[in-house]
Amino acid sequence: MRNLFGSSYRHAFLIFLSLASIYPVWFIFQTSLKTNNEYLLNPLALPLHPVLSNFRETFTSFPVAHWALNSVIIAIFSVSGAMFIALLASYAMVFSKMRGVNFLLNTNIALMVIPPVTLVIPMFMLMVNLHLINTLASVIIFYIGLFVPFSVFFLTNFMKSVPYELIEAAKIDGLTPFAILRRIVVPLSSAALFTLMLVNIIYAWNELLIALVFLQQQESRTLMSGLSLFQGRYSINQPLVMAGAFVSVLPILLMYIFGQRFFVKGMMAGIGK
Amino acid sequence: MKSDQLISVGTATNSRRSERWPYLFIVPMVLIILLVFVYPLIAVVRNSFYSGSISNLSFIGTANYVNLLRDDVFVHAIVNNIKLLLTVPITTLISLAAALILYENIRGWKLYRVILFLPYIIPAAVVGLSFSYLLQGNGILNTALRNVNLDFAALDWIGSTTLSIYSIGAVIIWSQFGFGVVVLTASLLSLPTEVSEAALVDGASRWQRQRFVIIPQIKETVQFLMVLQAITALAWVFPYIYTITKGGPANSSMVMDLYIWQYGFSLGAVGMASAAAVYLLALSGVLILIYSRMRKRQSERR
The missing domain is CATH 1.10.3720.10 (MetI-like)
Structure with missing residues (x-):
């Protein structure tokens, strides 16, 4: 029982939870910086050529x-x-x-x-x-x-x-x-x-x-x-x-x-x- | 007159004004409660016995209630909400574990705390949008799984009639556990430290301290949290469902609040929607009853 709650396990638990908490938010952010083509080619990767065009379009289309x-x-x-x-x-x-x-x-x-x-x-x-x-x-x-x-x-x-x-x-x-x-x-x-x-x-x-x-x-x-x-x-x-x-x-x-x-x-x- | 005399026995210096002001101070609260809670609750019960549209209602007795129970979609919605109640113990355990570890001032707790509160502030609709892209057939999760050759695990999370409601449940856990961490952390930090320290001196292990000293002291907060989460699972799922599956595929992820919205506003069947709302109120009422029973028994034991 004690081992299960050892310090490294507790850190591992918190790190897992933290990554799970951050990723969907990070995903929103990184995707918003991609062109649709880049996103379709590689949805997971970091934006190689970050663009702001999505934000511009957001404010002009609605x-x-x-x-x-x-x-x-x-x-x-x-x-x-x-x-x-x-x-x-x-x-x-x-x-x-x-x-x-x-x-x-x-x-x-x-x-x-x-x-x-x-x-x-x-x-x-x-x-x-x-x-x-x-x-x-x-x-x-x-x-x-x-x-x-x-x-x-x-x-x-x-x-x-x-x-x-x-x-x-x-x-x-x-x-x-x-x-x-x-x-x-x-x-x-x-x-x-x-x-x-x-x-x-x-x-x-x-x-x-x-x-x-x-x-x-x-x-x-x-x-x-x-x-x-x-x-x-x-x-x-x-x-x-x-x-x-x-x-x-x-x-x-x-x-x-x-x-x-x-x-x-x-x-x-x-x-x- | 009698109440005035009773009050003035205790506070001889009070003038009449100081006896009246509290009642004036609660007037706005009482008015808004009458408007936003009491009136709609009465109206929703009344409307549940009528059929027709908003402008043209006719009395039909309990037919709506009977018809609802004959409607497979509504029954399925209730079953789904009950399935979603399974998220309550899971969410609570995750929140409790995280809050207890943070309470031990583990290295980096400040940063962890900022991060773990994060899901709580993200709007349910945005959570739903983001997860619908993460979980769809060719979404991020499945792309990642295929990249590491786990193709067999790349299931159709939100497009399959059997999986969709469980995927929604997972999203709700993600979205709700941060609130639990916030509330439980606040509750833990306001505990007196002496008891826990005494247990430490007595040689209690961390596990023993948590199990027998700390958790009993925050038990009421945990119960309260679970009630709030249960209400969320029963009646507050709309934004997730609306943005992820819209109740589909084939109504497989239909829930009560989406059903009420659909009948009330898309289909204009006010009576049916109101009767569904009354069923929902009754289910929530059962929950509250269990909760208050539990509290009563505890306070009697004390």
Whole structure:
């Protein structure tokens, strides 16, 4: 047993997992730099003559820049909206003596596991009736709702570790509840808030089903739902599809790499026991 | 009045405003939950008893539920989702092993950690696109296998009716294990180190420490993770299937969420899709019930 968990075996395991994690991402990148001919001749090899023509074509053949803008707008509004709502609610649930806190917490945990696909049809009909279909607002409202339960779960978990004395002291100083939240709780929660923000942005940026169904006009698509058009139209030009895929991953990838350090810390605050 | 008095017994200095603000603070949350969860859940159950299109529904009782169970494609979809549940223990074991090794501060853990989190941030649709090229008949995997003379292992991973759902399962494992590593690493790092150190002093081997000291302490997080993964396998497979097989070949990789999407939006059969959604909700409900039973029994034992 001990041998099985020896140091070299553990390294071998991690190296295998790392290669498996990196290769598909690397494959997207290296393929996007190849011409279709080069790719067909040798799909495995490194690009011998890297070209940027796929990226150029990506942006000219479809309104990719417009889709990217839509994705950014949706991510910003849905994530900040959900986090604002969740901050208010979590603060009230943790730092007041209001009734029904356990009921609200359990409801949120139950909602976290409701499959969104079961909500999609009624929400679609509702948005049609409200004349919001094909507007970014329809998706933003839906996402806010989907983000709130996890955000409340995450933030209440974190806020339980904020010393209550701080809140009491601020109360005695005459701060309003909202001022305490803004000036004391939020600054103390920066790592947790950052991580929660990242988790929600990843979700908003990556979501496909709702974006596909609610935004069906060429101009209103997100990057993810637009990408599926690529796949259909360029089934014989895979490097071009991979260029589109790479463009759509890049913003999240950069955000993750630069925020890496806070990410684990924030996770610990929000879901570590 | 009565509740006001009860509250003011505990905090004599509280004014009326400080008793009311918490209820104001939760209003937005309650409203959005009513809009995005409560209303659609009621509507989806109601619609499941109707037939027709969005604009013209007529009541037909439980016919949708009966018809679904007679539909081979839907039954096959349920079977496929249950097959995909097999990914949950596998994903969890991989994540747990990786997180435990990282926790031991093995050389290079920082770099490993950055890399192992990577699959988590890659969108499921992009994962699907990329793997569809890797796994197709003349794809990267098979080209590599043929290059090293393993032609017999170069199977039609996503084009065969028997293999496609398992290939999808493998892709889901790839896509999900990073999230497990993130969550379990966070949970491990917030453990108090004293207990583990005491076990070390007592001469416990690494394996004993992991098995009897560390894992029991993160058991709840592991269970929670498994529930989230199970829900993913049941109801969150759409982006993978949509980009890899579209449910094919010959509906062999059909799953429930793709079925709901197809009936609801491609075919416009709102009632059928809603009834399928209710079946899916019921299956998820069973899962949650098992989970909460488990938690209850544990807290009673404590």
